[in-house]
Amino acid sequence: MRIMLEHLTTELSNPASEALDSLSPREIVALINSEDAGIADAVAQQSEQIAKAIEVIAHRLRHGGRLIYIGAGTSGRLGILDAAECPPTFNSDPSQVVGIIAGGPTAVLRAVEGAEDSPELAKQDLKNIELCSNDVVVGIATSGRTPYVAGALEYARSQGAYAIGLSCNHNATINTRSDLTISPVVGPEILSGSTRMKAGTATKMVLNMLSTGAMVRLGKTYGNLMVDLQATNTKLTERSRRILAKLAMISPEDAAIQLHQCGGELKVAIVSQRLNLSPDEARQRLQANGGHLRQALENDPD
Known part of the structure; x- marks a missing residue:
């Protein structure tokens, strides 16, 4: 699954921030704020896909399935965060919304080198939680090409689970491994390739919608x-x-x-x-x- 990173929107250099290191603190704030202003519009363009995902998730949760977020690095951490917020907010069973990160719990606080490059590791992680056909797996990869996430989505579909790919690039590799794709394209980052920024914010917004929308549909x-x-x-x-x-x-x-x-x-x-x-x-x-x-x-x- 080799893809030249320079072809990904999330890896491109942002012309607006080419002089980033020469800006004053106030100018840095203004620039980041200006770039962030377009994130909501990028998410809005995915409204139909997000709404479809909410319906699928609510239906499967209602029939005993689970919502499983899986990702590497920032993407994995955001999934874990959203999953962790569901029990106190919606009184959901902790097993109903699950977050998995490449490299395991250690990777939440510290990067685990190479974990994101293993499709087999994702397959094993899903086996460990006994993935079943009632489940929904949301594979989160802002680049859209993370091998760990692609492997997770492939395995999910092989087990009859519903696979949703969430990325911030057009024509992402994970799209071909998914039943439904959500792709808020927010453009190049202020700090080139630092997808914890605009892409991370867009991801968090989508996850908020998925879990909140599904829980509302469940009468929470x-x-x-x-x-x-x-x-x-x-x-x-x-x-x-x-x-x-x-x-x-x-x-x-x-x-x-x-x-x-x-x-x-x-x-x-x-x-x-x-x-x-x-x-x-x-x-x-x-x-x-x-x-x-x-x-x-x-x-x-x-």
């Missing part, structure tokens, strides 16, 4: 409120109280009592208070509506 929110969060610290406990007080139209003090009676389960507390049900009855109603709070509140019981 009510409007724009995080009603399926885990109250694992003081901030989240207070947020749960505020949300319950708002949606049930009760005082924060009463909200605290109601949450305690419902074992800290915010959605259960909301249904219990709004529909005058016991916590067990509220849980049953939520289960009957697939965990969707709005449906549990608005649908007539069978």
Whole structure:
């Protein structure tokens, strides 16, 4: 899978930053900010592909599958970050959204030389988590040609998993290994080849959309409120109280009592208070509506 790096958009020299080392701090900030301004437009051009990916991910998660991010270097770290944020934000099982990085956990903080060059290592990493046909694998490679990611996508398809390739180059190598490709092309970096910058930002934006969009489709929110969060610290406990007080139209003090009676389960507390049900009855109603709070509140019981 040899590709001349100089042909990749992410490796080209950016004319706007040719005098980078002679700029003042203020000029460096202005230049980076100016270049970053186009990232959202590049992501917007991939809206249809991202929306399709959200539908596929939500469908497979709903049927017991997993969302698996896999990448090397910055790409792998961004996948791990997004996966790690899902349990506290959406009360998802930690095994539901998984992040894998070439070289293993050590590579999160320190580069593991050569790990990104091994397709077989990716195959083994996916075997280690028992990849199955219900899963969705998002292979993240801003260059679009990382052997580790290409190998991961090839293996994913061979197992019947849905393979999504995420890169920041047109006509990326991983496109031919994917069922769906997402390619926000942000142009050459301010620091040539440093894809932790614009390409990394675009990648983070796409991952935000994939996980958030899928979780919304699974009923993890009510409007724009995080009603399926885990109250694992003081901030989240207070947020749960505020949300319950708002949606049930009760005082924060009463909200605290109601949450305690419902074992800290915010959605259960909301249904219990709004529909005058016991916590067990509220849980049953939520289960009957697939965990969707709005449906549990608005649908007539069978």
